[in-house]
């Protein structure tokens with residue numbers, strides 16, 4: 001059986017936050033930058049009633065810019081390289097009603113390089129990790145990386161402004177070039 005490698009989607013392979021901020025900034029005439037975002041609760045960065053922000057967030061998810069989110073720098077080369085060592089399983093918090101858009105975008109941008117997209121939620125990624133038993137997990141969520149550590153799986157924490165609070169030493173990866181240089185040490 002081939003080895004399995006688990007890769008998160010948003011902010012690891014697809015550039016979600018920049019596109020969302022662009023949409024919200026245009027709507028509310030603001031200029032919030034990705035580097036300012038220290039938590040996933042993006043609504044707290046806008047002095048706008050939460051329901052208005054959630055409404056706009058939902059509109060963003062209906063837009064073509066969401067359906068066609070661009071790749072994070074060097075993600076294609078990275079996934080290509082990793083896929084030679086194991087099957088790529090994307091595990092995401094995205095909701096199932098974004099399934100079609102997500103599959104289409106990843107098929108277009110990373111054709112034939114991955115096995116499956118598994119739609120999880122915040123609480124069951126851990127169970128999915130256990131079930132898949134991957135040789136490597138790549139995620140930008142410190143919460144999920146804590147699960148990987150507890151379960152004893154190899155991982156890279158994909159560096160982001162919102163995951164600075166956790167110290168994982170050399171297992172913090174500064175982009176795909178960094179992962180490509182070092183992943184083989186952990187497989």
Ligand SMILES: [Mg+2]
Pocket residue numbers: 008009010011012139140141
């Ligand atoms: Mg993510």
